[in-house]
Amino acid sequence: MADLSALSSFLVAAVGLGVPLALAALGEMVTERTGVINIGLEGSVIWGALGGALGALAAGPYAGLACGVSTGALAALCFALFAVRLGTDQIITGTAVTIGSLGFTGAVFQSRFGATGIALELPTVAALELPLLSEIPILGPALFNQAAPAYIAYLLAPLLAWLLFRTRWGLAVRAVGESPDAAHAAGVPVIRTRLLATVFGGALAGLAGAHLSLVHTGTFAENMSAGKGFIAIAVVVLGRWSPWGVVAAALFFGAAEALQFALQAWDSELPYPLFLALPYLLSLAALVGWFGRARAPGGLGSPWPTARR
Amino acid sequence: MRRSPEIVRGLLVAVVGLAVTAVVAAALLALGGHSPGATFAALIAGAFGSWDRFVSFTLVRATPLLFTGLAVALAFRAHVWNIGAEGQLYAGALAGVAVALLLPTSAPLLLLPITLVAAAAAGALWAAGPAAMRTRFGVGEVITTLLLNFVALFLAQFLVQGPLQEPRRIFNQTDSIPEAAHLPALLPGTRLHVGFALAVAVALALWLYLARTPGGLRLRTVGASPRAARVSGRFRATPVVWAAFLTSGAIAGLAGWVQIAGVTHRMYEGLSPGWGYTAIAVALLARLNPLAVVVTAIVFGALSAGGGAMQRDAGVPEAWVRGIEALVILAVLATDRCWQLLAARGEGG
Numbered sequence: 043m044a045d046l047s048a049l050s051s052f053l054v055a056a057v058g059l060g061v062p063l064a065l066a067a068l069g070e071m072v073t074e075r076t077g078v079i080n081i082g083l084e085g086s087v088i089w090g091a092l093g094g095a096l097g098a099l100a101a102g103p104y105a106g107l108a109c110g111v112s113t114g115a116l117a118a119l120c121f122a123l124f125a126v127r128l129g130t131d132q133i134i135t136g137t138a139v140t141i142g143s144l145g146f147t148g149a150v151f152q153s154r155f156g157a158t159g160i161a162l163e164l165p166t167v168a169a170l171e172l173p174l175l176s177e178i179p180i181l182g183p184a185l186f187n188q189a190a191p192a193y194i195a196y197l198l199a200p201l202l203a204w205l206l207f208r209t210r211w212g213l214a215v216r217a218v219g220e221s222p223d224a225a226h227a228a229g230v231p232v233i234r235t236r237l238l239a240t241v242f243g244g245a246l247a248g249l250a251g252a253h254l255s256l257v258h259t260g261t262f263a264e265n266m267s268a269g270k271g272f273i274a275i276a277v278v279v280l281g282r283w284s285p286w287g288v289v290a291a292a293l294f295f296g297a298a299e300a301l302q303f304a305l306q307a308w309d310s311e312l313p314y315p316l317f318l319a320l321p322y323l324l325s326l327a328a329l330v331g332w333f334g335r336a337r338a339p340g341g342l343g344s345p346w347p348t349a350r351r
Numbered sequence: 352m353r354r355s356p357e358i359v360r361g362l363l364v365a366v367v368g369l370a371v372t373a374v375v376a377a378a379l380l381a382l383g384g385h386s387p388g389a390t391f392a393a394l395i396a397g398a399f400g401s402w403d404r405f406v407s408f409t410l411v412r413a414t415p416l417l418f419t420g421l422a423v424a425l426a427f428r429a430h431v432w433n434i435g436a437e438g439q440l441y442a443g444a445l446a447g448v449a450v451a452l453l454l455p456t457s458a459p460l461l462l463l464p465i466t467l468v469a470a471a472a473a474g475a476l477w478a479a480g481p482a483a484m485r486t487r488f489g490v491g492e493v494i495t496t497l498l499l500n501f502v503a504l505f506l507a508q509f510l511v512q513g514p515l516q517e518p519r520r521i522f523n524q525t526d527s528i529p530e531a532a533h534l535p536a537l538l539p540g541t542r543l544h545v546g547f548a549l550a551v552a553v554a555l556a557l558w559l560y561l562a563r564t565p566g567g568l569r570l571r572t573v574g575a576s577p578r579a580a581r582v583s584g585r586f587r588a589t590p591v592v593w594a595a596f597l598t599s600g601a602i603a604g605l606a607g608w609v610q611i612a613g614v615t616h617r618m619y620e621g622l623s624p625g626w627g628y629t630a631i632a633v634a635l636l637a638r639l640n641p642l643a644v645v646v647t648a649i650v651f652g653a654l655s656a657g658g659g660a661m662q663r664d665a666g667v668p669e670a671w672v673r674g675i676e677a678l679v680i681l682a683v684l685a686t687d688r689c690w691q692l693l694a695a696r697g698e699g700g
Contacts, residue, residue: 079493081434081493124681124684124685128685129688130681130685130688131684133434133493134635134680134684135680135681135684137434137628137631138631138632138677138680138681138684139677141625141628141629141673141676141677141680142674142676142677142678142681144673145670145671145672145673145674145675145676145677146379146670148670149383149667149668149670149671149674150383152668152670153383153384269500272494272498273498276494276498279494313509313512313513315508315509316505316506316509318508319501319502319505322498322499322501322502323502325498326498326499326502329488329494330484330488330490
């Protein structure tokens, strides 16, 4: 019985850690499907974490989540105005947005709370236990006793799968990503589609960030995103730009992170920085192992229109 | 080729970009409740207030930025999107410090060159992974170099808390390196060390390589159009991409070790405040020209040196410096793009 409860709490942790990655990666997947790669996603995550913290302090944890969504979306809008509207290089613009977001969130945090080093205590979003479903042995508590963002992720995956592959809207999105010129000729507004998809991705990354501050930790710290946005971009590649693949890849990483915590708890003598590196190394290994069979959207990373250079 | 318009364009974009940054930063500072005038005054006094401030602070801070800026500029020239200078810097720092601490010699003429070679080799090795992943498996280097930055940080944490920790095992740092591994002072009476001269020499060498050698021409060709390079059939692009990765990583590796050998004399967790990322702003502002990187590294060195004074004298958190760096990148990108669009409009009538 002890083993079963250990397994169960491992699964709870794995799903909890996988949820923010799944949210950010589902958003980035839609963005990349329109041909935009947003390295600034990391910036949306850290803005989401700070926005979530400020919103929660002002009006409670759920307002915090909403606030995190908005701040994440705003960071992505900033990226999109440069990289999509103006047509600057996506990778360099995204890196700049990430650097700037880490800097400015730190500046806002310090001017609001001072640099005292005392940990901030935030009202957290409590887990919602779904009746009946959460009583399924082992998997029930892991999947159905989570905070609200987890359920958003569960609903989002099938919704996005349907939207992307079964509707005209999804066809337009994919056309813009595969061949913006052809989409333009067919009357699809390329710039507007890319702008909206990028802001959508930023909103979900913001929710992921708010999840970090309001569900995981109950506090905000500078640089607390710690590369979650970058890992989410790797998750999109591993999930081969499909909603179900992305969710599976995100859960895999959640499990890797949960495993790292479990190993630390099991033997505190083990060098923990090496375990912290584990998810990043797994991302790298998985990219090499899987990438060969995946195909990115044809127009990924190229600004449009391309002619005026 | 029209050389002078290119230089004029570069200067104009840099000046307009910096001016736009100053205006936006002033507005944001005012919005944040800080006085832009007092902030800029503190920043400039901190960076240029006296000969010693300039040499011992601005130029010393510019040195690692010069190395990493050159590393990024070289890679970007070949369209190798190396966002991993930060990780390569840590790899170089760790290798240099490990060799300096473990090698049983105290002859400066022997130890210093060996540590420099070890640091460059470790930086190149850290870049070799992404190079192999791109050329053999087709995995883009943006994500792989980014992820390896975190791995390098954790590796550094592990080493300074474990195998390389100082003998007393109190602080998360290494022991002091032997004096034989110190880089000597460049200007007596200041903190400026020979590493700065070394960085300028690397800049000159890179400029000569890119502008005057067949290898440089190949690298620029691959960067300008990988397809054209392949179709031309004159040479293979893969070795050029490898060369760009390894050289870029080696130069970034030097940044980390030179900082230790010249300034800190020991390795600790937060050695770099993000020089590998700031390097992107340094390289872009210089339009990827190695000689111009010398100037832009000093500009960002001044920003870094002034950042401390800004926090102390104007009460503005140092985190603002990173924000301002990002503003420089965005302003330069936008100015350059607007120039392109205006030029295209002009040609079209």
